[in-house]
Amino acid sequence: TDLPLILGIESSCDETGVGLVRGCELLSDQVASSVAEHARFGGVVPEVASRAHLEAMTPTLHRALDGAGVKLADVDAIAVTAGPGLAGALLVGVSAAKAYALALDKPLYGVNHLVGHVAVDQLEHGPLPKPTVALLVSGGHTSLLLVRDLATDVRLLGDTVDDAAGEAYDKVARLLDLPYPGGPPIDRAAREGDPSAIRFPRGKWGDGTYDFSFSGLKTAVARWVEESERSGSPLSVPDVAAAFQEAVVDVLTRKAVDACRAHGVEHLVISGGVAANSRLRALAEERCARAGIELRVPRPRLCTDNGAMIAALGAEVVAAGLPPSTLDLATDTSLPV
Numbered sequence: 338t339d340l341p342l343i344l345g346i347e348s349s350c351d352e353t354g355v356g357l358v359r360g361c362e363l364l365s366d367q368v369a370s371s372v373a374e375h376a377r378f379g380g381v382v383p384e385v386a387s388r389a390h391l392e393a394m395t396p397t398l399h400r401a402l403d404g405a406g407v408k409l410a411d412v413d414a415i416a417v418t419a420g421p422g423l424a425g426a427l428l429v430g431v432s433a434a435k436a437y438a439l440a441l442d443k444p445l446y447g448v449n450h451l452v453g454h455v456a457v458d459q460l461e462h463g464p465l466p467k468p469t470v471a472l473l474v475s476g477g478h479t480s481l482l483l484v485r486d487l488a489t490d491v492r493l494l495g496d497t498v499d500d501a502a503g504e505a506y507d508k509v510a511r512l513l514d515l516p517y518p519g520g521p522p523i524d525r526a527a528r529e530g531d532p533s534a535i536r537f538p539r540g541k542w543g544d545g546t547y548d549f550s551f552s553g554l555k556t557a558v559a560r561w562v563e564e565s566e567r568s569g570s571p572l573s574v575p576d577v578a579a580a581f582q583e584a585v586v587d588v589l590t591r592k593a594v595d596a597c598r599a600h601g602v603e604h605l606v607i608s609g610g611v612a613a614n615s616r617l618r619a620l621a622e623e624r625c626a627r628a629g630i631e632l633r634v635p636r637p638r639l640c641t642d643n644g645a646m647i648a649a650l651g652a653e654v655v656a657a658g659l660p661p662s663t664l665d666l667a668t669d670t671s672l673p674v
């Protein structure tokens with residue numbers, strides 16, 4: 338086709354991602370993760386992540402080019418995550434993107450990581466309906482966005498005031514002696530448990546905002562675990578996992594559906610690592626069906642951090658005719674949407 342070939346580079350957290358797209362067509366998606374190196378610390382260590390990006394960037398880029406059967410010289414534009422994310426990690430991707438843009442004499446576009454998580458859905462389900470509400474749930478973010486246009490009109494409706502949803506999963510997994518990252522083992526354990534066995538608090542429930550809070554929930558789980566240790570009564574890990582998970586997904590799906598209703602929006606995208614959660618998917622499907630909202634959840638591989646999502650957003654920015662970034666493009670650890 339004659340759509341431009343967009344190279345996307347992602348390095349905001351612990352995944353080095355390089356992807357290639359044309360419009361809504363995914364040509365390749367290569368990711369190198371340093372997650373195993375962070376496992377023994379129970380969370381991402383910024384310095385370890387930066388060094389891993391530095392080592393993985395060039396080989397990942399070459400795998401992506403090979404995967405798409407294209408050459409570096411075929412690339413028409415380069416999109417890179419400018420933020421939000423970890424300072425040193427972001428710098429590696431932005432430096433690499435600048436070097437390629439300069440060497441190839443191709444335009445460079447710094448883009449927002451959060452919006453990339455929404456744009457990626459186009460690679461799976463085609464053009465995003467306008468407007469769309471997006472729920473981004475990952476280890477670093479819990480945000481509700483009103484997306485009127487991916488390139489030019491994205492509004493933040495709400496955010497977590499403390500822990501991110503995935504971070505809450507990771508911390509609660511630690512309390513339950515489950516491995517890091519905690520989302521998948523809690524998801525699995527919860528299938529054997531009773532979500533109504535314990536009523537954990539739903540942070541910011543019904544407070545009229547689209548903000549979230551998970552630190553009170555995490556503390557409630559910690560108290561529950563301590564109490565069972567002190568009283569000597571056996572702790573049911575599946576019940577605690579199921580009840581914790583229900584508290585998280587109940588408030589996530591409720592606020593997402595409320596946001597759609599309040600803004601007259603009939604489409605919801607859920608993305609980010611936590612979108613892989615089976616209970617979140619099931620409850621969102623149920624509540625969206627009841628509210629007449631079309632639910633889109635990209636496949637798990639596209640929900641977690643990757644370069645294709647950045648390329649997908651780059652394609653939108655190029656199509657919208659926005660001016661490229663200059664070579665002094667700065668990273669911004671808390672880049673707003």
Ligand code: KG4
Nearest residue numbers: 475476477503518519520610611613614641
């Ligand atoms: O998007 P992601 O790969 O990285 C960023 O944080 O940006 O998300 C990782 C997060 C981790 O906190 C992990 O525990 C969580 O996503 N996660 C899950 C599941 N799979 C991954 N949380 C709940 N249920 C899952 N099945």
Ligand code: ZN
Nearest residue numbers: 454475641642
């Ligand atoms: Zn992310």
